[in-house]
Amino acid sequence: MTSIADGSRASGRAETMGVWFVVKKTLRKPQFWFGFTMIVPLLIWYWIFSFWPIIQAFRMSTVAYKLLDPGNSPFVGLGNFIKISQHPLFWVSVKNTILWAVYSFIFNLPLAMLIAVFLSKVKRGRNVYQALIFVPVVVSLVAVSLLFKMVMDPEVGQLNKLLSTIGLPELQWLSSSSSALPTAVVIATWKGLGFFVVILTAGMLNIPSELYDAALVDGTNPWQQFWRITMPLMSHTILLVTVLLAIGSLQEFTLPTVLFGSEGGPGNSTFLYNLLVYQEAFLDIRFGTATAASLFQFAFILTISILQIKLIRPSWTY
Amino acid sequence: MAVVSKAGDARRQPPRRIEISQNVMHIFLLGMVVIAIFPFIWMVFASLKPFKELVESRALLPETWTLRNYEEILGRVNFYAAFRNSIVSAVSVTVVSVYTSSVMGYIFSKYRFVGKEILFTIVLSTMMVPFAVIMVPLYITIANSFGLADNLGGIIVTGFYTAFGIFLMRQFMESIPFELIDAARIDGASEWRIFFTLVLPMSMSPMSALAVFVFLVNWDSFLWPLIVLSSQDKQTLPLVLAGLRNLWWTRYEMWAAGSMLTVIPVMAIYSFASRYFIRGIAMTGLKA
Numbered sequence: 001m002t003s004i005a006d007g008s009r010a011s012g013r014a015e016t017m018g019v020w021f022v023v024k025k026t027l028r029k030p031q032f033w034f035g036f037t038m039i040v041p042l043l044i045w046y047w048i049f050s051f052w053p054i055i056q057a058f059r060m061s062t063v064a065y066k067l068l069d070p071g072n073s074p075f076v077g078l079g080n081f082i083k084i085s086q087h088p089l090f091w092v093s094v095k096n097t098i099l100w101a102v103y104s105f106i107f108n109l110p111l112a113m114l115i116a117v118f119l120s121k122v123k124r125g126r127n128v129y130q131a132l133i134f135v136p137v138v139v140s141l142v143a144v145s146l147l148f149k150m151v152m153d154p155e156v157g158q159l160n161k162l163l164s165t166i167g168l169p170e171l172q173w174l175s176s177s178s179s180a181l182p183t184a185v186v187i188a189t190w191k192g193l194g195f196f197v198v199i200l201t202a203g204m205l206n207i208p209s210e211l212y213d214a215a216l217v218d219g220t221n222p223w224q225q226f227w228r229i230t231m232p233l234m235s236h237t238i239l240l241v242t243v244l245l246a247i248g249s250l251q252e253f254t255l256p257t258v259l260f261g262s263e264g265g266p267g268n269s270t271f272l273y274n275l276l277v278y279q280e281a282f283l284d285i286r287f288g289t290a291t292a293a294s295l296f297q298f299a300f301i302l303t304i305s306i307l308q309i310k311l312i313r314p315s316w317t318y
Numbered sequence: 319m320a321v322v323s324k325a326g327d328a329r330r331q332p333p334r335r336i337e338i339s340q341n342v343m344h345i346f347l348l349g350m351v352v353i354a355i356f357p358f359i360w361m362v363f364a365s366l367k368p369f370k371e372l373v374e375s376r377a378l379l380p381e382t383w384t385l386r387n388y389e390e391i392l393g394r395v396n397f398y399a400a401f402r403n404s405i406v407s408a409v410s411v412t413v414v415s416v417y418t419s420s421v422m423g424y425i426f427s428k429y430r431f432v433g434k435e436i437l438f439t440i441v442l443s444t445m446m447v448p449f450a451v452i453m454v455p456l457y458i459t460i461a462n463s464f465g466l467a468d469n470l471g472g473i474i475v476t477g478f479y480t481a482f483g484i485f486l487m488r489q490f491m492e493s494i495p496f497e498l499i500d501a502a503r504i505d506g507a508s509e510w511r512i513f514f515t516l517v518l519p520m521s522m523s524p525m526s527a528l529a530v531f532v533f534l535v536n537w538d539s540f541l542w543p544l545i546v547l548s549s550q551d552k553q554t555l556p557l558v559l560a561g562l563r564n565l566w567w568t569r570y571e572m573w574a575a576g577s578m579l580t581v582i583p584v585m586a587i588y589s590f591a592s593r594y595f596i597r598g599i600a601m602t603g604l605k606a
Contacts (some may be wrong), residue, residue, distance in 0.1 A: 034509035056455035156373035171497035199603030294450035
């Protein structure tokens with residue numbers, strides 16, 4: 001970040017002209033002053049609110065953080081990482097979070113793909129359908145949580161009333177430890193599906209229609225068209241959606257917290273990893289172990305994202 | 319003549335075209351629309367029912383229409399303050415970060431300087447860091463260095479730059495030709511003038527897309543405000559709404575009324591600007 005130059009005839013003659021000349025020339029450029037006044041605040045801001053906290057996180061994870069005298073916090077090495085992995089709810093939360101992510105994929109991806117395929121093929125009303133399917137994305141997540149907690153109340157909720165009216169057995173939904181997690185993911189899917197539908201539909205509409213016309217002339221059926229044209233040409237968009245889904249569901253916090261409070265559902269069945277980090281940090285005020293826990297999450301999300309990119313990209317791209 | 323040639327075409331084509339009929343697609347999509355908006359419609363009517371009717375009746379429409387839920391909730395909970403806090407924080411974060419994203423996207427796309435690629439990579443890589451990693455150190459920074467604990471400023475200043483926004487705007491600015499900017503320079507326009515009167519007007523479409531995206535995320539933001547804001551009158555709508563759970567443990571008609579108060583403003587905007595919302599999300603998907 002030393003010089004902002006036009007670049008066209010920048011570094012080649014720099015040595016012969018002398019450093020001072022280059023600096024003076026740069027300082028005279030209007031581009032330099034515009035860039036300088038814009039980038040410097042960004043750098044300061046990023047340093048304070050992004051880079052510095054990240055560096056601090058790595059440092060804090062290795063000390064027993066003293067709230068009143070942080071400078072003198074004793075170094076404990078990997079102690080915090082060992083301590084958090086021995087937390088009674090650590091493995092529970094890891095298991096729940098992975099389950100949450102897996103359910104998210106199963107519920108979101110096939111359904112969003114199907115809706116997107118239909119939306120891209122339908123001849124009339126596409127915008128209206130899209131606008132209405134997108135409505136849950138706009139509704140506040142906290143309101144969605146409360147809404148479904150009401151509707152799914154096992155005693156007085158409308159869903160069980162509806163089930164008993166049409167003669168089906170009533171279910172426990174959010175109130176039993178076996179069904180709370182999948183039910184919560186269903187709610188998350190209801191809320192988030194429209195987002196992925198819009199992204200996927202936009203990707204599909206980007207595929208030139210000549211390809212489908214040609215395929216039709218060749219006598220292919222919709223199934224073949226989907227796997228031979230849509231999927232390969234959508235690989236980039238699908239990759240984006242899977243990465244977004246993974247990153248989002250591995251960091252889920254709001255929905256389980258509003259549905260059940262910070263203790264996470266019947267029998268801790270929806271106690272997710274981010275609830276553990278939050279509890280450790282702001283309820284039990286153990287900053288060291290909390291940041292250690294969050295770094296585990298960081299490593300995991302990074303690995304998953306890289307794996308997804310490596311696994312999905314080469315196999316489909318044309 | 320025309321009829322004959324059409325019939326000739328049909329004979330040459332493969333005997334049976336298997337296509338999903340438009341009707342099947344319409345029925346399926348209508349079903350999805352019902353699933354997407356019916357719970358919401360149910361909530362509208364639930365907020366207008368007395369408690370007893372809400373838990374006992376199976377009917378969608380209320381027998382006794384009442385606005386008492388709204389009266390009671392506005393009397394007990396300071397929704398006005400929450401609404402103001404949400405608007406102030408979401409709007410200021412949106413305005414500032416869309417502006418900074420455009421400037422930075424422009425500079426990263428059209429300027430050349432030492433260390434540009436490295437800087438861009440570093441900025442982007444912060445996107446990969448989960449929020450949980452920085453939330454504790456960030457809270458300490460906000461609370462101790464800036465004295466912004468339990469202050470709306472604490473959730474605003476952290477949102478002034480978004481790595482995602484910079485990335486998105488840079489992707490768009492790549493499509494603006496260098497020649498255009500050079501021509502303006504030759505005509506004697508200052509860098510500021512070029513940016514504000516040439517580049518910005520050309521970027522309205524991705525900027526509005528980004529604005530919608532940033533606004534939605536911040537309007538709905540929960541974890542960070544939960545950490546920063548503690549006193550009642552400082553809290554944003556999602557926090558106040560989540561607090562209803564503890565205030566009225568099973569008074570669902572209150573939950574419904576409170577949810578409606580939170581949802582109505584955004585739905586009102588959405589009802590006439592849905593096109594921009596959808597285009598915004600679609601564009602972020604295509605550019606990312």
